[in-house]
Amino acid sequence: MAGSSSSLPSSREANSYPYPSHVSAPNFVTVKLNDRDTYDVWQMQMMCLLQSHDMLSFISSHALGKEKVGDDDMLWKRSDALVKGWILGSLSQKTLEYFFKPISNKDLTAKDVWDKLQSVYGPSVQDDAAGAHYDDQERIRREESTGKTIDQETEGEKELRNEAEKKEKHTGYLYDATLRQNILLINRILSRNVVTLRDKITINGNTALHVAVGTCNNRKFLVNMLNLATKDDLPSLDMRNSEGSTPLHVAAIVGNTEAARLLLEKNNDLLFEKDNDGRMPVARALSNMYKDTFIYLLDQCLLEMGDKFDDIDGCDLLVNIISSKDYGSAYFLVYNRIDSFLTHIDLVLMAIAQNFPSKLNCWERYSIRCGSREFTFSNYNFESLHKFKFIEALEGKEANYKFAKKLLSFICSTLKNKRLPRSVHHYYNNALLEATRQNAYEVVKIIVYRIPNAIWSSNEDGHNIIQYAVINRSEKVYNLLYQMSEHKNTYRTIRDRFGNNLLHLAARLAPSNKLNPISGAALQLQFELQWFKEVESFVCPLNIIQKNWFGETPQMVFTKQHKDLVIDGEKWMKETAQSYTITAALITTIVFAAAITVPGGNKQEIGIPVFAKRTAFTISLFTSVTSLLMFLSILTARFSEQDFLFRLPRKLIIGLTTLFISTAAMLVAFGATLFLVFCDNNQDILIPIVALTFLPIVCFAALQFPLIKDLVSSTYFRRNVFGKKSDDPFY
Missing domain, CATH: 1.25.40 (Serine Threonine Protein Phosphatase 5, Tetratricopeptide repeat)
Incomplete structure (x- = not known):
C-alpha cells in the first residue's frame, strides 16, 4: 500500500496537475472535429470536459509547462499529454491526416494543438477583450480551486506567469518592428532573449520572417532579416505557419520575387518543401498569377530538381501551368524534362485538350500586322502600335497558340518513338475524346497526324x-x-x-x-x-x-x-409574337389616324392635304400593318418540327424588321409634325427635336438588335459552319 500511495501525487500536486485518466472523453465530446461547421460545438464540449476536471489551464495563455523542472515537469507533462490525447482523439481522420501528418516536429503541447486547430477552424481575428475576460475567469477559477490568490502564488508560479506575459509583450513588439522594417529595433528585441525568430507571432502561426517576406520588398531589410535568421546556425528558414507554409511559400503567394531569390540563396531545399495542401512554392506562385515569381521558381526547379522532383510532382505542376494557359513555360518544362512526365503524360494531354487556346481570327491577325508597322500622316511619322495593350495581348495570344501546337506535337512525337510501359493508345485516347467533346479540332488534327492509329480511338x-x-x-x-x-x-x-x-x-x-x-x-x-x-x-x-x-x-x-423542345419552342414563338402584335396594332391605329389628318390642312381646290407627299406618314402605316400580319401568321401557324427550320424564324425576322421601320417612321413623322406646327420653322428648336426623336429609335434598336441578330445568324449563316474549311488532308 505504501508503494502504491507513493506513486500518487500529493493534494497540492493533484490540484495543480490533475490526471483523471479514468475519464472517457467520447462521453463528453460527441462531435468529431471535421470542418468549420463543427468547430463551435466541438470547442464547447471540449471546454466543458476540461473545466469539469480542472484542466483548462493546459490550453490557456499561461500554459508554459515546458519551462517547469524536476517533479513538477514530469507531473505537468503527464497531465498535458492526457489533455492532448483527449483533443487528438476527438478529431476526424481527415483532420488528423491533413493538419498533423506533414508536421515534422511531433513534440507539441496541448496548447500548441489547441491553438493550431483554433487558427484553422476558429474565428479569423482573435478577440482580445474576450481573451482577457477568459484569462480573468481562469484566474478566478484557479484561485477558487487552489484556495490561493495571485499574491499567495509560489515564487515559481509567479515567475512563470511573469515570463509568459513578458513573452507575449515582446511578441507584439517584434511584430510591429517587422511591419515597420526597423532592423535596429528587431535586433534590440532579440538581444533580450525573450523571443526568437522561430517564435510564432501571429494567430495563423507566422514567424517574423514570414511577416517580413509577405510585407516587404526592401532588399536591404530582407538581407538583414535572413542574416539574423541564419545567425549561429539557427534553422529559422524552414519554419511553417498553421497552413504548413514556409517563408518561400509566402513569398510565392504574394509574388515577392526578390525575397524568393534571397531565401533560395540561403537554402535551396525550400524549393521542394510542400505545405499542408501538398503544394510547392512554384505551384503557389502559379495559382496566384504571379508570372515573374513563377518563372524564376520554375527555372530554379529545372536547375535543382534531380531526384527531388518526382514524376507526380512534375505532372501536377505541368497540369497547373497548362490550366493557367501559360504554354510557353509548359513547352520549356516538357522540352527539358520530358522523361519526368511520361508515366502520367495522359493527364498532361487531358489538360491540353481541356485548355487548348483558340486561333486568332482574321481581324486579330490584321490588327497585329497593322500594329507592327510605322505609318505617316500629314508629314508626321507615327511609331508602331506595339505599345498598345490590346496589340500586346493579341501578340501574346498568338505566341501562346503557337507554343500550344509545338507542345502537343512534341509530346505526340515522343509518345510515338518512346518505349512505354503501356500501349500508346492508353495515353492519348481519353484526351482525344475530350478534345472532340470540347470542339478542339486542332488537338484532334495534331494527334491524328502524329499518331495515325488514333483515328480509330x-x-x-x-x-x-x-x-x-x-x-x-x-x-x-x-x-x-x-x-x-x-x-x-x-x-x-x-x-x-x-x-x-x-x-x-x-x-x-x-x-x-x-x-x-x-x-x-x-x-x-x-x-x-x-x-x-x-x-x-x-x-x-x-x-x-x-x-x-x-x-x-x-x-x-x-x-x-425533341418532343418537349417542340412544345417549348411553340410557347416561346407564341409569347414573342403576342407581345409584338400588341405593339404593332397600337402603332397601326395611331399612324392611321395621323395619316388621314395630316397637319397643314387641305387644299381648297382639290381637297388633298397640303403635306400629303410627306412619305414618313405612309411608311409607318404600311410597315406596321405588314408587321402585324406577320405576327398574326405566327400565332396561327401549325408549329410542326420542320417549320422551326426556316419558315417560322423568317416570319419573325420580317415582323421585327418591319416593326422597327414603322416605329422609326412614326417617330420621324411626329417629330416633323412638332416642328411644322409648333415651332414656326425655328431652326434653334430643330436639333432638340431630332435628338428626342432618335432617342427612342436608338433604344429600340439596342434592345431588340440581339434577338434580330440571333435570328438572322442562325437562319441564314449557321448553315455555313458545315463543309470543307481547309485543303489540308486530315487522314
Missing part, C-alpha cells in the same frame, strides 16, 4: 471521334470529314453496337452545354434541325429510313427526343 460505347463529334455537336471536328480521303465513306454507313447510324446519333438531343447558349427554345430546335439535315445530306440515302436494334428510324428518334 473510341469511347466506352464504341463511338469514334466522328460519331462522338455528332453526339456533342462539335462542328469543327465533324468538318474534318470533308478533309479526309476515301476513308470518309466509312462513316456514311457506320453503325454502333445498338445499330445506330450517324443520322440516329444526330437525332439525339444535344448536350445542355450546347443548347443553353442559344437564346430561345425555337432557335435551339432550329439548331438541332440544322444538324439533322447536315448529317442527312452526308449519309447514304438508305440510312435515312434505316432502323436501329430498337426498331426506330432516325426521324422517330428525333421526334421522340
